[in-house]
Amino acid sequence: MKFHYEFDIKKAPHPIRHPQQLMLVGSCFTENIGEKLRRHKFNVLENPNGILFNPVSVTEAIETYINNTIIAETDLFLHNETWHSWKHHSRFSGITAQEAVDKINASTSAAHQWLKHTDHLLLTLGSAWLYTLTGEAPNAVEGSTAANNHKAPAAWFRKRLMRAEEVVSLFNNLLEKLRAFNPELQLIFTISPVRHLREGVIENNRSKAVLIQAVHELVAQHGNTYYFPAYELVIDDLRDYRFYAEDLVHPNYQATQYVWEKFTEACMNTDTKDLMKEIAEINLAFQHKPFNPLTSQHLHFLKSYLTKTKALQDQHPYLDLKNELHYFETHTR
Known part of the structure; x- marks a missing residue:
């Protein structure tokens, strides 16, 4: 008897090898894969802005790496006695504004240099829901997208679902800039299997559908892109709550390990896999x-x-x- 549905995964046209540089940007699932890559001695730079979920925050972050955008204390806001950036994860926040600025600018500068020589950029999109800032949010451009809510009041945000064509347009623009900045760069897109149940079950599925539609359009249009089906491996292959953590949101160790094994089969050649052993x-x-x-x-x-x-x-x-x-x-x- 078959207890899960295995499907064939198209091989990546440009396999990942140890001498190459990798950059990973996106959701917390990115960090699961990044940890396994580091353990196997790949050259990895992971989430220079911290964890990012939505396509706007991902594309904005990468554009700051391309441009080596430097921020000042005036770009931050104070909340709960800590200085934060609307474009960064809370791990870049600081008790003083200067502390936060220093961490952010150092990370951006390192990402700028790394991206120049990156061979593979792995982008993991988690949600098509955007939280945009209202006029009540301190030191923010009204309507701009927050990468992290920093436990701020709900009145500071408006919520909306992106359309697939918006996502395609965003990444078309980004890919053009990336080609000019690093012509040899290869992109690997994935959709995170982490379920955003705080939005609601139906809302989570609508969000994932937007991302899947957009990413497949992008891969069809651009020769330097590849789609790895992390989402489908968990949702359609494993397809069981025993492969999730107790929160029923995050894939557990067994699921992440299964996806990792499929990733190495699809994205690495025999010599690389032998070296990994x-x-x-x-x-x-x-x-x-x-x-x-x-x-x-x-x-x-x-x-x-x-x-x-x-x-x-x-x-x-x-x-x-x-x-x-x-x-x-x-x-x-």
Whole structure:
């Protein structure tokens, strides 16, 4: 008997490889994939504005990286004794305005330099619902989109659902700018399987439908784009609440791992996957906590992995294995 529906996934035309640079922008699901990429020693810059859900905030953020847009204290607002930016996640907020400005500008500057040499930009869209600012919101352009509500009063926002053609227009404009800034850039679009149930079940499905329609139109129009079906893998392949966390909103570890395995199959070639297996083996040894660390058996174990790690570093000098090498070296002296 079949208990879930597996479907074929089109291979990415330009596979991801370890020497390349990756940038990930979008919803919290982006951070799940980003963590797995980092663990396997890919060169990743993730969410320089923090978590972003809607297409307006995603495109605005990337345009600031292209232009290296620097903000000032006058671009922030004070709420609950903390300074915030309407365009950034709360992790960029600060007790002083200068603290927040410094964090934001440092992140934007790093993203500007990184994006120049990025090979793959992974964009994960979470919701087509926009929260735009009203005249009651402090230090904001009325009608502009808030990337994060910072637990502000509801009266500061208006809510509306984007249309698919709006999303297409936004990204058509962004893709033109990206082509001029980094002509070799490849884009991977995904739709987040995280369910935005605070909007309501029907509203969440309307939102996802807008995003899916728009992204498929974009991929059909642009040769440097690819769609990876993270949303469909959770909703239509796994299709069971046992693959969600207790909140019934976020995919759990098993679901995220399943999507990750499908992602590696679709977006990486055999050589990359073989290298990932070697890195995973070294990771396990690095994280191993022995009951008796002073035994000769454990010392032999560490020496063998020191040799393996050195060999892998020599063979692939672009891998960052400094922490692992330091650990094996210091524990075999």
